[in-house]
Amino acid sequence: xxxxxxxIYEISRPGRVGCALSDLDVPATEIRNELQEKYIRERLPLPxxxxxxxxxxxxxxxxxQFSIDTNFYPLGSCTMKYNPKVNERIAGSPGFAMLHPxxxxxxxxxxxxxxxxxxxxxxxxxxxxxxxxxxxAGAQGELTGIMMIKAYHRSKGDDGRKVILxxxxxxxxxxxxxxxxxxxxxxxxxxxxxxxxxxxxxELVGPDVAGMMLTNPNTLGLFEEDVIEICETVHExxxxxxxxxxxxxxxxxxxxxxxxxxxxxxxxxxxTFSTPHGGGGPGAGPVAAKEFLRxxxxxxxxxxxxxxxxLNYDIPLSIGRMHSFxxxxxxxxxxxxxxxxxGAQGMLEVSESAVLNANYLMAKLREVYHVPxxxxxxxxxxxxxxxxxxxxxxxxxxAKRLLDFGFHAPTIYFPLIVEEALMIEPTExxxxxxxxxxxxAMIEIDRExxxxxxxxxxxxxETTVRRVDEATAARRLNLRCVGE
Amino acid sequence: xxxxxxxxxxxxxxxxxxxxxxxLKTIGVPxxxxxxxxxxxxxxxxxxxxxxxxxxEQDVVSICEGIAARNRHLADLTCxxxxxxxxxxxxxxxxxxxxxxxFATTYTPYQPEASQGVLQSIYExxxxxxxxxxxxxxxxxxxxxxxxxxxAAVMAYSVTGRSRVLVSKAVHPHYRQVLRTYxxxxxxxxxxxxxxxxxxxxxxxxxxxxxxxxxxxxQYPNFFGCVEPLAPLTEAAHxxxxxMIVCVDPIALGLLTPPGAFGADIVVGEGQALGVNIGFGxxxxxxxxxxxxxxxxxxGRIVGATVDAEGRRSYxxxxxxxxxxxxxxxxxxxxxxxxxxxxLAATVYLSALGKNGLSHVAELCFQKAxxxxxxxxxxxxxxxxWPAPFFKEFVVxxxxxxxxxxxxxxxxxxxxxxxxxxxxxxxxxxVLICVTEKRTKEExxxxxxxx
Numbered sequence: 001x002x003x004x005x006x007x008i009y010e011i012s013r014p015g016r017v018g019c020a021l022s023d024l025d026v027p028a029t030e031i032r033n034e035l036q037e038k039y040i041r042e043r044l045p046l047p048x049x050x051x052x053x054x055x056x057x058x059x060x061x062x063x064x065q066f067s068i069d070t071n072f073y074p075l076g077s078c079t080m081k082y083n084p085k086v087n088e089r090i091a092g093s094p095g096f097a098m099l100h101p102x103x104x105x106x107x108x109x110x111x112x113x114x115x116x117x118x119x120x121x122x123x124x125x126x127x128x129x130x131x132x133x134x135x136x137a138g139a140q141g142e143l144t145g146i147m148m149i150k151a152y153h154r155s156k157g158d159d160g161r162k163v164i165l166x167x168x169x170x171x172x173x174x175x176x177x178x179x180x181x182x183x184x185x186x187x188x189x190x191x192x193x194x195x196x197x198x199x200x201x202x203e204l205v206g207p208d209v210a211g212m213m214l215t216n217p218n219t220l221g222l223f224e225e226d227v228i229e230i231c232e233t234v235h236e237x238x239x240x241x242x243x244x245x246x247x248x249x250x251x252x253x254x255x256x257x258x259x260x261x262x263x264x265x266x267x268x269x270x271x272t273f274s275t276p277h278g279g280g281g282p283g284a285g286p287v288a289a290k291e292f293l294r295x296x297x298x299x300x301x302x303x304x305x306x307x308x309x310x311l312n313y314d315i316p317l318s319i320g321r322m323h324s325f326x327x328x329x330x331x332x333x334x335x336x337x338x339x340x341x342x343g344a345q346g347m348l349e350v351s352e353s354a355v356l357n358a359n360y361l362m363a364k365l366r367e368v369y370h371v372p373x374x375x376x377x378x379x380x381x382x383x384x385x386x387x388x389x390x391x392x393x394x395x396x397x398x399a400k401r402l403l404d405f406g407f408h409a410p411t412i413y414f415p416l417i418v419e420e421a422l423m424i425e426p427t428e429x430x431x432x433x434x435x436x437x438x439x440x441a442m443i444e445i446d447r448e449x450x451x452x453x454x455x456x457x458x459x460x461x462e463t464t465v466r467r468v469d470e471a472t473a474a475r476r477l478n479l480r481c482v483g484e
Numbered sequence: 485x486x487x488x489x490x491x492x493x494x495x496x497x498x499x500x501x502x503x504x505x506x507x508l509k510t511i512g513v514p515x516x517x518x519x520x521x522x523x524x525x526x527x528x529x530x531x532x533x534x535x536x537x538x539x540x541e542q543d544v545v546s547i548c549e550g551i552a553a554r555n556r557h558l559a560d561l562t563c564x565x566x567x568x569x570x571x572x573x574x575x576x577x578x579x580x581x582x583x584x585x586x587f588a589t590t591y592t593p594y595q596p597e598a599s600q601g602v603l604q605s606i607y608e609x610x611x612x613x614x615x616x617x618x619x620x621x622x623x624x625x626x627x628x629x630x631x632x633x634x635x636a637a638v639m640a641y642s643v644t645g646r647s648r649v650l651v652s653k654a655v656h657p658h659y660r661q662v663l664r665t666y667x668x669x670x671x672x673x674x675x676x677x678x679x680x681x682x683x684x685x686x687x688x689x690x691x692x693x694x695x696x697x698x699x700x701x702x703q704y705p706n707f708f709g710c711v712e713p714l715a716p717l718t719e720a721a722h723x724x725x726x727x728m729i730v731c732v733d734p735i736a737l738g739l740l741t742p743p744g745a746f747g748a749d750i751v752v753g754e755g756q757a758l759g760v761n762i763g764f765g766x767x768x769x770x771x772x773x774x775x776x777x778x779x780x781x782x783x784g785r786i787v788g789a790t791v792d793a794e795g796r797r798s799y800x801x802x803x804x805x806x807x808x809x810x811x812x813x814x815x816x817x818x819x820x821x822x823x824x825x826x827x828l829a830a831t832v833y834l835s836a837l838g839k840n841g842l843s844h845v846a847e848l849c850f851q852k853a854x855x856x857x858x859x860x861x862x863x864x865x866x867x868x869x870w871p872a873p874f875f876k877e878f879v880v881x882x883x884x885x886x887x888x889x890x891x892x893x894x895x896x897x898x899x900x901x902x903x904x905x906x907x908x909x910x911x912x913x914x915v916l917i918c919v920t921e922k923r924t925k926e927e928x929x930x931x932x933x934x935x
Contacts, residue, residue: 004797005600008608008835018836019575021844025925026855031739031847034854035873039711041741045615046839054577054836058605058828062586065601069585075594082496083589086541094559095552101569101765103556103899104890110554111764124534136627136766137821139808150669176808176818180638182669185813223522253533254520260527270821274496276585278825279602280592280624280785282767298665320665324568324630324658324754325765337548343538346494353497355519360507376511376519403598411594414809431498432507458793460597465792468596473790473802477779479621480611481789 076423127258141266141285231261566918618744626770634666709877738846
């Protein structure tokens with residue numbers, strides 16, 4: 001059993017410092033002559049630790065952590081694919097990492113060219129024309145896209161559209177984004193196949209609908225087969241179609257949201273384009289849009305005039321600025337390197353392997369786990385532990401038990417329309433051997449659920465801590481420690 | 485059939501042809517095309533995407549190095565430009581820790597038993613940010629300072645039920661632009677408060693305040709580098725029940741009294757200065773801290789300490805019923821992915837520098853900036869427009885256009901200060917100069933000589 005890791009404050013001792021700093025090389029001025037007494041800080045309760053203390057502390061913390069580089073990570077809708085090392089090397093180059101965002105444009109033509117080319121690549125993959133790289137994450141991409149839809153309607157003098165349609169299988173960010181943009185959310189039910197109920201949609205659209213947000217493939221891992229009719233239905237009512245691009249990995253290079261009828265979408269560079277997720281960011285959520293939405297892109301936009309790149313702020317109908325500068329540039333550099341590495345053919349191989357891996361897992365696991373939507377899947381599928389629940393074993397327990405086998409858990413209890421959901425996305429970078437080992441673990445857990453359910457319900461047993469008491473965390477808030 | 489030469493480029497894809505054949509057989513389909521039949525024909529691209537061909541690793545490196553070589557970077561140029569992005573020294577220990585792939589290649593810590601490393605580091609981050617700002621609760625990070633201000637304004641709206649946002653004109657112009665975008669869909673109004681003599685006018689503020697004001701937003705030090713009079717500004721905001729939102733430079737808090745000590749309700753800030761690459765503007769780090777009484781209104785992730793089934797101290801994401809994946813359209817924010825790895829960099833930075841190091845860095849910045857200011861003030865054709873106290877950035881008025889000065893500096897390998905006339909028409913020929921601890925006396929003297 002591993003012991004608790006001490007907190008950085010607990011190893012603090014007065015007088016230590018963890019980085020050697022320069023001496024002052026200019027004549028000193030008396031601070032009190034420049035600043036009023038009450039603006040001069042009295043106490044600074046930060047820890048005092050040496051450099052070896054810092055390194056050992058954080059290295060030990062890193063060892064209490066699952067990651068792609070250490071574990072299979074089939075977290076549905078998160079596309080936890082391998083993050084190529086060469087991308088890290090490139091992003092660390094001083095020619096990218098040591099640029100000031102406001103340095104003269106003539107001194108950063110390489111950075112601007114890279115952004116411009118990445119925009120072109122993403123436009124091609126989206127089947128749309130206009131791209132902004134500014135959004136810092138998928139949810140911010142959604143906010144950007146929905147604000148563009150709002151600005152579009154407003155530019156037509158149409159202020160009466162107050163509703164965004166969101167399927168009941170959608171990511172939580174979709175309704176949250178619509179609300180944050182000042183829209184009401186109207187839920188669209190799924191049909192028995194797990195896709196949007198077209199008849200219900202026809203009842204729900206109308207002159208009050210600004211648009212619809214749709215993830216395709218959806219969160220069940222199913223391609224929305226009626227997507228063209230869905231887009232037509234919303235368009236006929238005057239609404240626009242937003243594509244949540246979280247699941248682009250399934251259709252990379254094969255099918256484009258723009259061709260399906262979507263007007264605007266976001267990408268997650270930290271999912272589809274292999275940039276590391278960092279334990280919850282930084283990501284990047286570029287937005288692509290059809291030509292008629294270009295006037296509403298956030299500022300600045302990239303201009304290319306005879307291979308001279310510049311940032312253009314003169315966009316009268318722009319929704320405004322979304323980021324302090326231009327977005328998560330070093331994430332863009334990694335995604336650019338990834339696209340250049342794989343190329344056109346590589347994109348096709350990515351989606352092919354991602355879908356093949358998911359279907360293989362589904363075919364094998366269907367023998368022991370209930371799979372409510374029994375079609376072929378795309379890059380992920382949803383199993384249900386509802387049969388296991390009858391034995392007292394829930395999706396949560398299966399997730400925790402998987403950790404003992406060295407596998408990260410699938411996404412659980414999502415999408416909301418599946419009882420005891422286990423949403424599994426293997427990605428294309430996993431070998432058949434890894435998938436087989438995962439299948440064996442799932443079969444073993446199923447067996448345990450019948451023969452020794454407490455082995456599952458008391459899990460995990462092998463992790464750095466046992467089951468964490470989340471209820472106590474929320475009831476007795478302890479959100480920081482306090483130093484001297 | 486693909487030949488070996490194309491497959492050999494795909495080192496990230498482990499399936500062999502033999503694997504594929506076996507897997508297709510298990511699935512019960514003849515080929516992989518069958519797996520994509522659920523895509524209607526009209527929605528298929530039907531041709532390869534129009535992208536460059538893939539290439540070997542060494543060729544990607546060489547192409548990208550070629551692009552990087554078209555940039556002039558701060559390892560070669562001497563930078564006196566700040567304005568929200570700072571050339572501070574990044575200790576090697578920070579890079580070493582954040583490049584550990586256990587941290588870099590993991591997801592948001594949804595399964596606490598598999599994520600104690602990230603969760604504890606975020607708990608420590610929250611502790612350090614609270615200590616630095618003298619606030620009671622910090623979230624796990626937002627995208628950057630601009631979006632943190634936007635989120636703070638929306639939070640003030642939900643806490644107070646009031647819709648008027650007052651923001652100082654001495655707040656970074658980009659942050660004010662993002663603020664306007666962020667509240668544009670909601671029933672909120674943004675109004676700007678003038679500055680006078682380089683700081684937000686504490687005299688003008690009361691006249692603009694009334695019972696419908698949700699918040700007052702200032703920056704500390706402000707965009708001009710000046711130290712805002714937080715005491716009277718906070719008092720004025722509180723006198724009408726508005727929340728005081730202060731956007732900080734965390735390095736400055738090594739020397740300046742933190743906003744919490746003046747009664748600020750929400751402290752936001754740009755964390756890039758805390759050991760994060762300047763990186764052409766991102767990824768950066770949005771700091772966000774507030775009072776415990778408002779904890780249920782906070783946007784974004786929060787980590788709490790708790791125990792495991794055997795009573796051991798452990799950590800988990802908490803207060804998740806505020807968040808989009810539970811609360812959906814009623815969430816406090818739509819944010820999901822934030823800037824966790826950047827927050828880790830800040831955590832390592834604040835730990836390594838600690839109490840003594842951070843105040844030392846702050847004092848170096850302060851002293852060198854004052855040395856530079858005094859040296860410039862002695863040059864003919866330059867004057868200081870305002871007497872306000874400042875930290876590491878200051879404004880100088882020049883008789884020459886700023887573009888002319890900066891052209892000469894750039895020709896000599898120096899990036900000059902920001903031309904304020906771009907953002908403030910009344911500040912034509914005013915330049916905002918930044919001096920961090922990285923600038924040596926020699927570099928400062930050389931820059932001043934070239935003016």
